[in-house]
Amino acid sequence: MPNLSIVGLQWGDEGKGKIVDHLAGGFEAVSRFNGGSNAGHTVVIGEEKHTFHLLPSGALKGKELLIGAGVALDPSVLAAELGVLPDVRARLMVDGRCTVVSPLDKELDAVIEGMRGDFAIGTTMQGIGPAYAARALRLSPRVIDLFEGFDFAAMARFYEKLSVDASALLGWAEESEAILDGIVGNVGGRVVQINEMGGSVLFEGAQGTLLDLVHGSYPNVTSTNTNAAYIPAALGIPLSAAGASLGVAKCYTTREGAGPFPTEIKDASAEGIRTAGNEFASTGKPMRVGWLDLVALKYAIDLSGIKEIAVSKVDVLSQAHDFKACTAYRWQGSETTDFSSALGHLGSVEPVYESPFSLRGANFEAALPKEGRKLVDYLERKLNVRVRLVSYGEDRSQTVEL
Ligand code: IMP
Numbered sequence: 001m002p003n004l005s006i007v008g009l010q011w012g013d014e015g016k017g018k019i020v021d022h023l024a025g026g027f028e029a030v031s032r033f034n035g036g037s038n039a040g041h042t043v044v045i046g047e048e049k050h051t052f053h054l055l056p057s058g059a060l061k062g063k064e065l066l067i068g069a070g071v072a073l074d075p076s077v078l079a080a081e082l083g084v085l086p087d088v089r090a091r092l093m094v095d096g097r098c099t100v101v102s103p104l105d106k107e108l109d110a111v112i113e114g115m116r117g118d119f120a121i122g123t124t125m126q127g128i129g130p131a132y133a134a135r136a137l138r139l140s141p142r143v144i145d146l147f148e149g150f151d152f153a154a155m156a157r158f159y160e161k162l163s164v165d166a167s168a169l170l171g172w173a174e175e176s177e178a179i180l181d182g183i184v185g186n187v188g189g190r191v192v193q194i195n196e197m198g199g200s201v202l203f204e205g206a207q208g209t210l211l212d213l214v215h216g217s218y219p220n221v222t223s224t225n226t227n228a229a230y231i232p233a234a235l236g237i238p239l240s241a242a243g244a245s246l247g248v249a250k251c252y253t254t255r256e257g258a259g260p261f262p263t264e265i266k267d268a269s270a271e272g273i274r275t276a277g278n279e280f281a282s283t284g285k286p287m288r289v290g291w292l293d294l295v296a297l298k299y300a301i302d303l304s305g306i307k308e309i310a311v312s313k314v315d316v317l318s319q320a321h322d323f324k325a326c327t328a329y330r331w332q333g334s335e336t337t338d339f340s341s342a343l344g345h346l347g348s349v350e351p352v353y354e355s356p357f358s359l360r361g362a363n364f365e366a367a368l369p370k371e372g373r374k375l376v377d378y379l380e381r382k383l384n385v386r387v388r389l390v391s392y393g394e395d396r397s398q399t400v401e402l
């Protein structure tokens, strides 16, 4: 079996963690490749609920866990997650080339967000943007730099220029070295080795395609690439090892941070979906809710060359909320289905909707009901993809394979 990646097709929170956990069984290892602890991937097994920020969601399937070089790694978050699941350490490898996130980056996130005023990004304040920025400036340590020869003095001077107190930096670096000691390696090399031995690896994307630094709704995006084409570059594996990609999309849309959101629901019905779908960020902040946006979804599908998708949270729209899909954007008198052509004025397009059926009252337990079949057929036709999985609840068991 070839390697496979799972990527989000919207603005994150599509339910990737659950899908990764569901599919992990067939793979030797699960690997993160982008983002950092700004992600929150939830896996629910009966009464147990685990939210992973850094550990790959394959953790609960006993798989080998890899954190690739493209990840911004916060050692304190890793320590906390390993504290909850200590047995995982023995099967975890962190790439030595990962960018390290320090407490200074979290402070800088707040400083920069404060400076933006009305144009705040709504960052998760995990220090991810500043850490990658410092990496591009050649000022941040990689994981291997925690062990030897790094110029922490230059790094400290940089942050202090930006009014961030760097006096605790050396103490933090020592603690971080201890957290990472014994689990550092070459993740890209390990992926290739697993493949050579006949095994395969599942790559777990963080955030969603519309939050991609280059291709998303800039500047309201995260600070890495989130599309599947980034995987080989981020992990350090050949292009040919990237494998196919399975996209994950909710049957409606949510957005955690600020920025344009064409299909956002501005009236009271947003509250119904938010409550039914438990659309709150891990910080408790209510998420913005909107209807399915096929224009944005098609763009995300095309960017990553997606042929198969998983559709999540269909149960939410069966609880008395109708199904609505945006099929085009109207702007200054003309209509388009090309998301890229609207990137400059995404905040002022008017969505064109259709409501071809309703999921109201559909019962997804055990098998796909007729309303679910309508949704699957509709998405396959509109998006030219195959729907491989339908997720109808947060529990691991609530998944239909097609
Ligand atoms: P940052 O990546 O924390 O800097 O946040 C930048 C933008 O990406 C904000 O709008 C965040 O809400 C959003 N974001 C970052 N990570 C996630 C995620 O995993 N799910 C949803 N939104 C995210």
Ligand code: MG
Pocket: 012, 013, 039, 040, 041, 282
């Ligand atoms: Mg999340």
